[in-house]
Amino acid sequence: MIFFLVLSVMSEAFDDVRFDENYVVRYGNDHISKLDQGREVQLSLDLASGSGFNSKRGYGSGFFEMRIKLPARHSPGVVTTFYLSSHPDNKPGNHDELDFEFLGTEGPVFSLQTNIFANDNGNREQRLHLWFDPTKDFHKYGILWNHRQIVFFVDNIPIRVFKNNTRLGARYPSQEMSVEGSIWNGESWASSGKKIEWSQAPFQAHYQEFDIYGCPFGANCSSESQLYWWNTKEFYELTPEQQRIYKKVTQKYMFYDYCHDRGRNFKECQIR
Ligand SMILES: *[C@@H]1O[C@H](CO)[C@@H](O)[C@H](O)[C@H]1NC(C)=O
Numbered sequence: 001m002i003f004f005l006v007l008s009v010m011s012e013a014f015d016d017v018r019f020d021e022n023y024v025v026r027y028g029n030d031h032i033s034k035l036d037q038g039r040e041v042q043l044s045l046d047l048a049s050g051s052g053f054n055s056k057r058g059y060g061s062g063f064f065e066m067r068i069k070l071p072a073r074h075s076p077g078v079v080t081t082f083y084l085s086s087h088p089d090n091k092p093g094n095h096d097e098l099d100f101e102f103l104g105t106e107g108p109v110f111s112l113q114t115n116i117f118a119n120d121n122g123n124r125e126q127r128l129h130l131w132f133d134p135t136k137d138f139h140k141y142g143i144l145w146n147h148r149q150i151v152f153f154v155d156n157i158p159i160r161v162f163k164n165n166t167r168l169g170a171r172y173p174s175q176e177m178s179v180e181g182s183i184w185n186g187e188s189w190a191s192s193g194k195k196i197e198w199s200q201a202p203f204q205a206h207y208q209e210f211d212i213y214g215c216p217f218g219a220n221c222s223s224e225s226q227l228y229w230w231n232t233k234e235f236y237e238l239t240p241e242q243q244r245i246y247k248k249v250t251q252k253y254m255f256y257d258y259c260h261d262r263g264r265n266f267k268e269c270q271i272r
């Protein structure tokens with residue numbers, strides 16, 4: 001595990017930002033509890049309801065990260081998410097979205113799915129096995145989004161890179177997106193599709209770190225300002241060290257990649 005050297009060039013988050021500063025409950029108000037004076041929230045899913053929250057503002061770039069602890073084992077069919085999404089009133093087909101989707105399992109193997117929508121219907125799923133038990137402790141899940149690349153990180157380790165190849169005819173998310181988290185019943189969802197063991201309910205996911213490093217949509221967050229560090233050259237591509245770890249991790253843990261399956265439908269799969 002030595003190669004999982006921490007790469008963090010990113011600022012460590014302030015951990016005293018409260019949920020209410022940047023976020024509001026989206027649904028399932030009575031299934032969300034604030035803990036530690038609002039520095040942690042617990043989302044619950046039971047037969048009556050799931051729950052979700054979203055950021056107050058919309059963003060056009062940034063580094064979005066949370067610490068999340070997933071519901072305890074025996075959670076097949078339960079889906080826990082952390083994602084960016086363009087406005088819910090977008091019609092299907094012109095939606096932007098960047099997703100972490102944790103697929104509940106029986107354990108001991110845990111699967112993480114990521115997906116990307118770029119003014120379309122997504123279908124850019126990748127899945128990998130996590131190298132730790134995400135139900136035991138909090139781990140960091142982050143999304144970097146600037147005009148050059150989108151990178152998904154797990155504990156600072158890049159697990160997915162999506163480059164802006166619009167010049168070569170590929171799509172790239174560009175719409176205003178808010179930051180969201182949720183827990184829901186995925187029994188009838190294709191990526192999960194398992195029966196939930198309701199005797200194990202309520203299923204509870206915990207989220208921490210409610211600060212947001214984001215550029216409000218439409219604002220000038222020029223890369224000339226260190227204030228907007230995620231837009232600076234340093235973040236235009238992975239460092240050689242990150243490249244090396246990214247390659248190792250995906251070789252070892254990725255078990256599904258849409259490019260190997262439906263690559264002919266996606267320009268970016270033909271470019272790389
Ligand atoms: C993607 O890159 C092109 C230049 O190749 C740029 O014009 C465009 O703004 C970028 N898209 C986003 C969303 O940053």
Ligand SMILES: *[C@@H]1O[C@H](CO)[C@@H](O)[C@H](O)[C@H]1NC(C)=O
Nearest residue numbers: 219220221222223224225226
């Ligand atoms: C954005 O801000 C930078 C630095 O402050 C400035 O140089 C640039 O001209 C601005 N761009 C626009 C479009 O206002």
